[in-house]
Amino acid sequence: MRMITFFLIGLTVHVVFFLSIFDIYFTSPLVHGMMPQSTPLAPPASRLVLVVADGLRADSLFTLLPNGSSRTPYLRSIIEDTGTWGVSHTRVPTESRPGHVALIAGFYEDVSAVAKGWKENPVEFDSVFNESRHTWCWGSPDILPMFAKGASGDHVYTHTYPAQEEDFASTDASRLDTWVFTQVKSFFQSAKSNSTLKASLLEDKNVFFLHLLGIDTNGHAHRPMSQEYLDNIALVDTGVAELVSMVEDFFGNDGRTAYVFTADHGMTNWGSHGAGHPSETLTPLVVWGAGVHNAQKVTEPQPYNDGYLQDWKLEHLRRVDVNQADIAPLMASLIGVPIPVNSVGVLPLLYLNNSGQFKAESMYTNAIQVLEQFKISLCQSLISYSLEGLVYYHTYDRFFLGCSVVLGFVGWTSYVVLVILKTHAKVTVLQIMVPAVTLNQE
């Protein structure tokens, strides 16, 4: 009986000492993120079509031919009549991945991501695609997967040509774009006879994203002044015109589709990009459809003195420049989804054709969404101070507790030794006891 009690006490002592390690050394680093913000009013568009012409310079799209006509008659007609246009200013590095992240997620990626080749997610991030109900994407396997991977749930669908088969375009890179347009066409064709797909397409908050890599590839191979680069732009213009008429036809001309046409970055005259030359950082932006302002004729000089308006013969049409990340809140506002939580974009109001109340609510949402991040950044400095405090809190008693554990063990061991001596060396105990008895008698 005594041995069982002794064993149980010994076990308890060891369990307590073992658990003390977790209490002293391990703490959880979990911190929670921002709340997605959206405008409570009904959005003007049910769906959005985003077309990104990879590597398309602003001047390559906007400059007229020597005879005064445009090589992109369809997009020019949008600029002059039904849409709003401007220059989207990108940031360095002018590479595909950070460009698309700025457009679709609304923030400028950390330059350290370049070490990962701009393909792998350094961190998971929110995007307009992630906030959408469904997003269907067509294009390069270098760009699309990162948005599907970053999305929560299974609602971003990618259609890419296999990377090893990009060779099909080695003689003519514009085939990459023809591939995309053809795929989109057959997608909408098949949706007519596929009731499940059709039902999804008819829902709101949907995005269709076309990533067109041909212009970039032709620019690298032949430079932006080449006939290949310029012909590819014309091919894209025709493709967009057909796309729009097909989409409008599919949705019965319901006037609920918004369109955004832009580029991720430009390109130098030598066919390179990555740095901060205007040929690399100035990209075109053309927006039209549901919720977007028609072309606004202006008579006064516009607040841009870079000379481009004269070069492009567009002095008479209101130009609205944006920072690349502003396109994310613009797209979110058009289809009424929350602005991506990491976005630093500012909603470019002049693109919106909507009530004052809608604009005010949208700006309020934008402000709160950025404020959430500011609160987070304030919290971050609070966190770093708190962490210092926590380190102190978690470790100030480490020495004391360590000593206690050691002393406890020493005490326990001594006690065990004493018990062993008591049990197995009775003679010694008796010899010690005798003088004590003698003393008492005196």
Ligand SMILES: [Zn+2]
């Ligand atoms: Zn690119």
